[in-house]
Amino acid sequence: MGLDIVILLIGLNHKTAPIEIREKLTFKNSSSHPLEKIKKEIYSFKEGLFLSTCNRVEFYFVLDPDKKNQFLKDFSSFIEKESTFKWEDLEPYLYFFENEKAVKHLFEVACGLDSMVIGEPQILGQVKSAYKDALNYRTSGIVLNRLLHKCFFVAKKVRTETGIGGGAVSISYAAFSLAKKILGSLRDKTILLVGAGEMAELACMHFVSEGVKKVIIANRTLSKAIELAEKFKGQAYSLDELPQALIKADIVISSTGAPNYIITKNMVSSILKPRKYKPLFIIDIAVPRDVEPEVNKLENVYLYDIDDLKSVVEENLKERKKEALRAQVIIETEVFKFQKWLKELDFYPTFRALSEKVEILRQNELAKTLKKLKNLSEEEKSAIEILTKSLVQKLIYYPINFIKKSYHEEGRYAISLIRQIFELDEPFKEISDAEIENLYPKVEEKPQSEENITKGTNTKKILVQ
């Protein structure tokens, strides 16, 4: 019982290829989706998926093993036609994974383990939209459907069970999460921008989008401050009025191009009393620094410069790398489960699973009945045994015959359908009488139901015939 399909991954990413190569393979300029083109030009594959993000371009295919060489030939000429590369030039940048390794790679990609910033959450959305495209162009079939659903499941599991997405890994988010830990809710807080540069504006946007309402801007040239203040509906100050502005602020973002300290320890310590020692969080993203480092020693004042924030980010990245090891364990077990499913997607395992399942059902029901009928002779018991056995065997004759007959024509689809109908991939669950009753339409309520019953028996008759 060998596998008669191959899952093939051909791709390149930020580790194997420079941006010059990657950008030419995104197919962003072409008029139609690559899957659409491939579908028209190559016939030697069964299913396909195309994933393209800024860090990777990957093709996933499901193929017949005997057609693999033919497919590679077709695919290379397709790439040569679509891009300006010669296949030989491109090949060193590509990676080729098959089956288990391809599945594992897809899971790792979806969990963000393969991303430039480990654990970043956007990639899962990108995989989802790639799958949507594959559904649109009808290149996804039973294997890819199962694979992708499994993949989303794994990504979710990894995200909830490990700390892979934990901790801020960008400077601005690190600053934001620090502000939250110092000041709590930021809604009623005031943010002061010292210097009306682009950096300050960007950082401020982050805070404003998270709910900060009041913005004050202090700048050397007042006109620029006013300009920016209008944008954020805030107040503008000149640099000479900085102490007054500092009294009102809760968060300060400083990013001037000044050669020396603009906010000194003396200045801040003089405003502590008028502020009633309310906590003040100063973020100094200027190089050279705007704020005297000694300011951090003052009570209820917290100063973080760009290097401090960077080291926070690095610390978090280290933590994520540790968590990635735990994610690997989850991924490996799920790859194993998927491989198992793939292997069982064959006639004999399905046949066996189905007969085992009905045998369990039969024996459970038989045991229940025999418990009630205590005065049976051995002969009667064996008669009941034979009755149930032949009943069950005749019932499963139809599905088994169906997959056997249509195995070569409709392939795995029939098997997968039978597995789904009989819930062969799920743990065994006893069916209660109430559940069965609920399935049928209520007889007493509607007068037409009699018709239904006769219809039901008719169809049963047809089935038996």
Add this chain to the structure above:
Amino acid sequence: MTDLFFFLSFCIYLISFIGFGFYFKSLKKEALKYAQLVLLVGFIFHTLFWIVKIFQILNTSLLSFKYLFNFLSWELVLIYFLFTILPIKIYATGFFLLPIVLILLLLSYFFPQEIFSPFSPHFKSLWFPLHAFTGLFSHGFLLFGTVTSLMYILQEREIKKKHLGLFFRKLPPLEYLDKVTEKCLYLGFIFLSLAMISGAIWSEIAFGNYWRWSPKEVITLILWLIYAVLIHQRVLIGWRGKKASYMFLLGFSIWLISFFVINLFSKGFHTYGS
């Protein structure tokens, strides 16, 4: 009956503590939900314990010192629930608070029964229970504020040193901790003042004088003064955060002396060490 309720509430609190530990480790919302639910069940049993116990105390007119621990632990859980109703969320406090609750319960279990309140014969006057309850509630808020102050100090140290380690993600924001400590400060002060006033009035009625300068009265006065200074500084100058937290720890150590050393080992009026 009381033994059963006591046993149940202790065990359930212990389970809840494990739940809070889970929450502290994983920051999962479900863990918190179950931990709080379990805590509530334990609190209901604990309340039942106290309903029965109060009737017993009223019947026998005997109040053993050991039950004070028990009442304090009940109060702490009550205060925790009171603060979870507020919009300021400080759930992680449960993880730091429950060990104290459990220790108080253990103390009350192992403490000898024979140490009775010196005022047992005077229960009938209404001023005495007022004095006792307000006093105990001021202790409860003091303990709770001590816990949040401690958490504040841990969190502030990590942020100030720019080494965001174990506590940074798990502890509530500094501002929230400070606000809760502030509320504990005001409430503790109000209850302590009420306890002193009601105690003085009752003392006048029962013994004929308002104030006797017994060690317990003196140390309570010191505690009251610390509170008063802290509130004064907070309102006028803005003492908050680390300074206020350290003051709370100072108040706590004075309370420790008053509650354990003076109550049990100094002899005389108002103490249990006769």
